[in-house]
Amino acid sequence: MADPAVVSGGALNAGGRGSGGKAATSPAENYHLARRRTLQVVVSALLTECGFDSAEKAAVETLTEMMQSYITEIGRCAKAYCEHTARSIPTLSDAVVTLIEMGFKADTLPLYAKRSQRMVITAPPVTNPPVTPKALSAGQKRTHPAHIPCHFPEFPDPHTYIKTPTFREPVSDYQVVREKAASQRRDVERALTRFMAKTGETESLFKDDITAFPLIAAQPSTIPYLSALLPSELELQTLEETDSSEQDDQTDGENAVGNMISDDPGADKENAMLPLSAVVPAAKASEDNVIDNPYLRPVKKPKVRRKK
């Protein structure tokens, strides 16, 4: 078991590698095949020893399989014993214990090995165990730091833990940033306005070339003061952002009052939507219940006797 026999692994390996991947045999697979081949030879030799002249291929296969399982189990078990005792390499005693454990009389083994009729199998040509090819060699593999025993697993390939940014480092130069922001905004604005101009009515400053400086046509609105006075959504958004960020800058009282009042646009909007606006902001009403303003009083029902 410790002497894995490989019949033609080297050649196969070479062939597999040479063919460059068309034969879907990786070097590791070749290695396994070679080992199995050796095992078959062993099984066949044992059968011959036992007196068989021929054997069906299926039977040989089955026996090979059994043998492989058996050997594997011995190895696994031995390894387990070894690790159980906090070692990393199995010793002879581990193997012996294993064999015993598996119900094999270990003391019979030397006799069996010295039997007369045993066949000698030529050792398979020694090939280097295949090196697992480095899939990705990104950078230097790191060595263990001093406090970690060298038996510990090595670091994985650097690519598994080193992050490689897919974008370029942002330029932090102020001038360039401003430049970029400015031109970006300008481009967006220009594209947008051009688009609007192309899709709608336009006016032109030149008679000869109407497309030269297209101006979006002025459309009268029915209530022009609304758009002119109310801050746009964008501005409101900005205001909210800056307000929250600069709240602590507010030192002078007058501004604070102003902000306080304009701070709840949401609530105001609701009121604004009401067609009849005899509504005072709820907050205010609750804070001071004694407001007696004639415009807030309920409208009286007509007196029946007064008019027809």
Add this chain to the structure above:
Amino acid sequence: MNRKKDKGFESPRPFKLTHQVVCINNINFQRKSVIGFVELTIFPTVVNLNRIKLNSKQCRIYRVRVNELEAPFIYNDPTLEVCHHESKQRNLNYFSSAYTAAVSAVDPDAGHGELVIKVPSELWKQGDDLKVLKVYIEFSLDQPKGGLHFVVPDVEGSMAERGAHVFSFGYQNSTRFWFPCVDSYSELCTWKLEFTVDASMVAVSCGDLVETIYTHDMRKKTFHYVLPIPTAAPNISLAVGPFEILVDPYMHEVTHFCLPQLLPLLKHSMSYLHEIFEFYEEILTCRYPYACFKTVFVDEAYVQVSSYASMSIFSTNLLHSAMIIDQTPLTRRCLAQALAQQFFGCFISRMSWADEWVLKGISGYIYGLYLKKTFGVNEYRHWIKEELDKIVEYELKMGGVLLHPTFSGGKEKDNPTPHLHFSIKHPHTLSWEYYKMFQCKAHLVMRLIENRISMEFMLQVFNKLLSLASTASSQKYQSHMWSQMLLSTHAFLKSISNVSGKDIGPLIKQWVDQSAVVKFFGSFAFNRKRNVLELEIRQDYTSSGTQKYVGPIKVTVQELDGSFNHTLQIEENSLKHDIPCHSKSRRNKKKKIPLMNGEEVDMDLSAMDADSPLLWIRIDPDMSILRKVEFEQADFMWQYQLRYERDVVAQEESISALEKFPTAASRLALTDILEQEQCFYKVRMQACFCLAKIANAMVSTWQGPPAMKSLFTRMFCCKSCPNIVKTNHFLSFQSYFLQKTMPVAMALLRDVQNLCPKDVLNFILDLIKYNDNRKNKFSDNYYRAELIEALTNSLTPAISITNEVRTVDNLNADVRLILEEITRFLNMEKLLPSFRNTITVSCLSAIRQLQKNGHIPSDASLFKSYAKYGHFVDVRVAALEALVDYTRVERSSVDLQWLLEMAQNDPAHYVRHKILGMLCKNPPFTKTTDPAPPFTKTTDSALCNEALVDQLWKLMNSGTSHDWRLRCDAVNLYYALFGLTRPSCLPLPELGLVLNLKEKKAVLNPTIKPELGVGPVMDTPASIGIHGVDPISLGVCGVGQPPLSLKRKAETPLGSPPEPGQILQQQEDDARGGRFKIRLKRRIGFNTMEDEDIDMETVHDSQAFIHHHLNLLERPSTPGKEPPSVEQSMLSMPATPVPSFPKETTPLSSKHGGEHGHHHHHHHHEHKKKKKKHKHKHKHKHKHESKDKEKDRERDNSQAYSNSPASGRSLRSPSLSD
């Protein structure tokens, strides 16, 4: 002085109004109509009160009842059409006097009115017990053109959802436009106001809202208001709309109203009002007189601020969010103004028009105190200087502004302001600009009074007036105390003298009873031997708008040893004043120099004159004279004054003076001021522009980068990359304003080729490019607008290749960049509109500049589209301004027509007013003031033609009767275009004699010379053919009395007291007979009358005159244009006898009865026609047309009574038949 010396108030009416009910039952937004009634409770003050005159305009009156009895009434409004049927009379003198007469005829202050109600005889028979009369008038208004303004946006939804609203407006007393009343500021009464409106609407009016009651169908509600404080009708107002209601969080009796969706803005804008309240109440030590206060913000407002009893109506455009910097102080100022007028103007009302200045003065003055407290002394002094400069400029240009006009005997001859083309006798005949200046002068004079008697006394006087008024207001009518709420000049002055014990008579005489300002010229020399400053102060009191000043004047001299005040006496003949100097000229370098305010500073004295200890001199530093000072001192003195004088006014004066000294030292002084952060920001802003001017003057020797560029870079650009501006934060408002101004000023720089330097333009373009407002809590819209203005300023005229059409291809590269920016800005504004569309406004003016400088083709269509109704008002005004300019430059009659059309028909009154105002400022052509080569060509503009004259004449004559302000604007425009006399573009009427009354010369119309062979000039007295008629009584040239039209005659049978210019009834017959005689005698004279329009003073050369006339006749007749007009004017005499008569014979003929007069005219008329035919045989081919025209005219004449809508209505009304 004719100032009323009597203490009490004498009502011009034979009755006293005590209470008035106004009930408006229905307001229909769809049809823009209003139905209601009024009920006036009056106490007759005479026995046998048989007629009641009330004011009412444009109301349709259904019935009038007096104490439940139907009463007949006559409704006659002479201001509807000022000159009736008057076809060819086109001179402004004539119009002005006619207009003044028309306004006088219905002036409530004189006891007149449009509506004359006959008290049923049942009532006046028993009238001696002074019984109370209740006058009940039902009326309606249909699509009112004035008084009430309906704003009904054309969108889907109910009226409330559409934001439809209506509000009252008007210039001065204009309440008569929307309900019948005594429309005088001096007739006070208590009020009950009821308005029934849609349930979704709110009616805001004066007084306390007592209750709101649903109607029976629950669809409407009625607002009941009671105003217990006696108030004049002009102070009553109304606003109805789907308003959002905000109760002031600090003062619950104050309520704010705004249009839907604007509540957040309202909250922010009003968050400050309580402080203004507190301020006024504190300084006046008097509570706000009304129980409540309401502010209403409406769209399409007539003016930004208008105050009424216990409420003010504002333009909705004053509302702003917390993000807006520039609008905030403006809105607060408007609020403060409105509130000041609540005390003086609404609560305390004026006794007569002549006392208006007191109220305007006081409200303006306390408003100034508010400015001082809120915005600081610098701002206040800056404002005073600004106002002073304004009034000085106006008076020097237009002639004096008279605060307290006195009209002795009401004779036109005593016109106190002959230099003006309008009468100042009535507020309604005043030009708007004049009125603004009037207000400005009034508050400046109040400040002068304060200077004299101290602020403490001043406030005591106000307090006294207010407490008197509030005591009076709580009294019943019977106590006769209400007149205490009226303020007269006399009462005010008396109060001042009582409180302060000082005599301010000379001051009042100088500034209130006289118009004009003082103009000083100062210069000085230093006498080293005597160590004396020899100051020379001269005055110009001969040119227009100036007066002589005699009295004290303060002079401040800054010497090395300190600042010293000297009071000099300006006397008749002394020009020179010796002022001893305190310091020796030898300098003590170690010492610091003490300033006026006690501060001691180090100065670099190397620049100054080694012999003189004088650093700078200021004349009248406190602005205690309404004056203009032109003072000469050396440039280094101005520089010292700029650097070290702490008064902002002095700094501003020195900046304007330094413009004349383009030296490196001036540059340095200005730059230092610019950098100095303690310096008042408006001074620094002014310094920017001065620096630009200096740099341009020094262009060949200028060293270093363009002016202000490095300064701007240092202040506002990033440290690491100086070409990029910091992202906006605007935390310091001073730097914000400076940041806005500097690029604008820089763009005015010019290089040796007189172009804007390339790096300045690139710099501005970079500012636009790198402008980043994302992290700012304030909006940058004003800043961006200023950057566009900077681009505009950088424009210079294109190298003109003659008459080449401007195309894209030959666009200058720089201009292309500019245009690129403007296009982008303008387009972005459509997607993300800025506050008040400031960017669009700037872009429009930039485009106009590009056109004007020949970079892009001149074209009006863009402006027209922006000028249309439906754009924001600022945008419209900007577009209209561009259009006005376009019209002038291109002389486009089509566009002038377009503008005039809009001025007549636009829904927004403000825009109409603006159009005419801008046309006046930038007229398409000007009057030929200098008729040096007369008659070679009437005017060089093709725009000036007869059609335009007629159109404008019609506009001011009848087209603007619903809006006093607009009518005065039209008069101004007419004046700007044609002057006072008959427009020169009109064809000369070819009739017999030309009469020059001033020179007593009659000139035979030279056009008929070929036929008649008469010499052109007859040096005969005017008596040819007009024997027995006093030349003056002919009333030619509008010198004499204005005519009283047929319409107005209708009221004389009712026995009104004679008004100025009217003839007593008993004289009527005599007059008629007399006139008949005169007329027969005056056949030739009559001809002369038609020619009076030619201002003979300009006809120096009679040969030229004849020549011109020959030209006129020989001119090839363009079909349909020239000949008919010539012919029409020739025939105008026979065709329109009715109007021409009163004009000629004014004082006598003014009373001729309709029928008689008519008959007579026809007779006369026939006669003339024969003669005329005889004379002008060669004109035969035109006869047919003219006959048709005559027929038309005659038909018109026969309908004279029913012509005017108002009078026609009342004539047809059933009540008259009663």
